[in-house]
Amino acid sequence: MAKPSKTADLLKVLGQKAPSVEHPIAAPEAPRRERSEAEPPQKAKPRAEQRRQSAPPPVRGKAIQFYLHEQDQKLIHELSAWLASQRKRINDSLVMKTVLRAAKTGPALLAAYDEAVKVDGRVRKKRRPEMF
Secondary structure, three states, rough: OOOOOOHHHHHHHHOOOOOOOOOOOOOOOOOOOOOOOOOOOOOOOOOOHHHHHHHHOOOOOOOOOOOHHHHHHHHHHHHHHHHHHOOOOHHHHHHHHHHHHHHHOOHHHHHHHHHHHHHHHHHOOOOOOOOO
C-alpha cells in the first residue's frame, strides 16, 4: 500500500487533481517586433514620481578638546546629575552646550570669567600702554 499523502487527501476532499510537475505552466511569449535600422531606440518615459521630502542632514559640530580642572569637572558632573533627575539623558558635551545656551551677558558672567582666569594657570603678559 502507498503511504497516504496530506496533499492528495486534501485534493480528494476538494475534488481537484494535483498539478503535474512534468508539465509546468509556461507563460505565452509575446511576439518580438524587429525594429528597422531607421527607427531609433525608444527611451524610457520618465515617471512622474513625487520626490520624497527627506529630513535635512544633522548639523555636525567640530571636534574640539578642552582641558578642565577638577573643579570644572565636578561642576559638569553636578549639572549632569541634576539634569538626570529631571529625566534628561545627558553627557558632558550636552552639559557644556546647555550651559553655553543658558549663559547671559552681565556682571555674573564677568565675575565667572575673572574666577576662571585665576584658576587657569597660563601666564598672561600685561600689555604696555600704547603711546600715540
